[in-house]
Amino acid sequence: MAKAVGEALLRAGNPGRSGHALSIRSARDLFIARERLAELFGCAESSRFVFTENATAALNQAIKGVLRPGDHVVTTSVEHNSVMRPLRRMEEAGVRVTAVPAGKEGVTEARDVIAAFGKATRLVAMVHASNVSGALQPVDAVVAEARRRGILTLIDAAQTAGSLPIDLSSLPVDLLAASGHKGLLGPQGTGFLFVREGVQIVPLIEGGTGSRSESDRQPEFFPDALESGTRNSVGVAGLAVSLAWILRKGVGAIRRGEVALVDLLLRGLSRTPGVTVYGPADPLLCGSVVSFRVEGMDPAEVGVRLEKRSGVLVRAGLHCSPNGHRALGTFPAGTVRVSPGPFTTRAEIATFLSALRKIRAPSG
Numbered sequence: 001m002a003k004a005v006g007e008a009l010l011r012a013g014n015p016g017r018s019g020h021a022l023s024i025r026s027a028r029d030l031f032i033a034r035e036r037l038a039e040l041f042g043c044a045e046s047s048r049f050v051f052t053e054n055a056t057a058a059l060n061q062a063i064k065g066v067l068r069p070g071d072h073v074v075t076t077s078v079e080h081n082s083v084m085r086p087l088r089r090m091e092e093a094g095v096r097v098t099a100v101p102a103g104k105e106g107v108t109e110a111r112d113v114i115a116a117f118g119k120a121t122r123l124v125a126m127v128h129a130s131n132v133s134g135a136l137q138p139v140d141a142v143v144a145e146a147r148r149r150g151i152l153t154l155i156d157a158a159q160t161a162g163s164l165p166i167d168l169s170s171l172p173v174d175l176l177a178a179s180g181h182k183g184l185l186g187p188q189g190t191g192f193l194f195v196r197e198g199v200q201i202v203p204l205i206e207g208g209t210g211s212r213s214e215s216d217r218q219p220e221f222f223p224d225a226l227e228s229g230t231r232n233s234v235g236v237a238g239l240a241v242s243l244a245w246i247l248r249k250g251v252g253a254i255r256r257g258e259v260a261l262v263d264l265l266l267r268g269l270s271r272t273p274g275v276t277v278y279g280p281a282d283p284l285l286c287g288s289v290v291s292f293r294v295e296g297m298d299p300a301e302v303g304v305r306l307e308k309r310s311g312v313l314v315r316a317g318l319h320c321s322p323n324g325h326r327a328l329g330t331f332p333a334g335t336v337r338v339s340p341g342p343f344t345t346r347a348e349i350a351t352f353l354s355a356l357r358k359i360r361a362p363s364g
């Protein structure tokens with residue numbers, strides 16, 4: 001992937017802006033990555049995948065592109081700030097927001113989300129797997145019922161894209177947002193928004209697309225409708241390579257590997273004195289994320305000691321999801337979060353667990 005980024009940087013032409021070889025090559029990189037996204041997510045039409053700089057940009061576009069004053073939106077109490085902050089902004093513009101509370105393992109019940117639907121509900125926006133507890137949310141049931149009632153659905157798949165099978169041919173979600181740099185293994189500065197055909201969405205940004213240049217109006221066809229300005233073709237060239245790797249390996253196989261590692265982590269943590277794990281105890285009920293605390297220690301200090309003593313890199317604190325922590329009762333100090341990926345080994349999990357068992361010792 002890094003090699004592909006380096007090569008793309010050396011020959012970066014502006015995609016779709018010119019007929020010369022370098023521009024055509026960059027446009028091809030975008031096209032290939034788009035086709036691979038469509039294949040990975042089971043969608044026949046790759047043009048419905050819009051490249052963004054990250055999941056946050058995709059979520060903002062989705063939320064601000066479909067909600068209007070007077071609309072009601074249903075969300076959950078375990079969302080990332082990249083959903084909650086745009087929703088709070090929309091609240092100031094006259095949108096009513098209902099955040100459905102999650103249970104103590106960080107799971108929201110489908111029946112509670114559905115019970116919050118009302119006549120003015122235009123959108124339900126929810127995370128696929130919490131980035132705090134890893135808890136998988138009941139997206140299938142919620143999306144099915146929302147569709148039945150004509151309510152738009154937005155799924156934040158930042159934590160699951162590339163790690164968990166998502167099939168847009170059987171999951172009738174309207175909008176799906178994800179980062180390129182997490183489970184999709186691409187470079188930072190990449191992400192996407194999927195917009196199902198027929199969904200009316202207003203672009204947040206308008207400008208040059210390299211298409212219909214004779215008009216001063218934004219094109220309505222995809223992906224140009226939501227892709228104004230020069231794309232990150234260098235990053236997307238890297239993403240195309242990581243997507244090819246994922247397609248070869250298969251998301252099912254990646255998921256099985258990650259479930260086995262999460263299981264190893266959960267079992268190891270349950271045998272570690274003074275450690276409390278937050279979130280589902282069953283690895284099949286979570287994404288590839290495990291959150292915990294060590295009794296009597298600030299999570300930040302645990303993180304510092306793990307890195308200094310054993311080179312284990314974790315994220316400690318609130319993980320940009322204060323509400324997710326409130327739901328778990330871990331606000332304001334947060335937790336320590338470990339997240340194995342497809343390249344994590346069992347030996348690395350063992351190193352981490354052994355480091356954690358010595359964490360309370362003042363040094364060494």
Ligand SMILES: Cc1ncc(COP(=O)(O)O)c(C=O)c1O
Pocket residue numbers: 053054055056057080082127129130131156158159178179180191
């Ligand atoms: C659940 C969730 N949503 C959204 C985001 C935002 O992703 P990005 O940094 O790509 O904007 C994250 C990042 O951690 C996340 O975990």
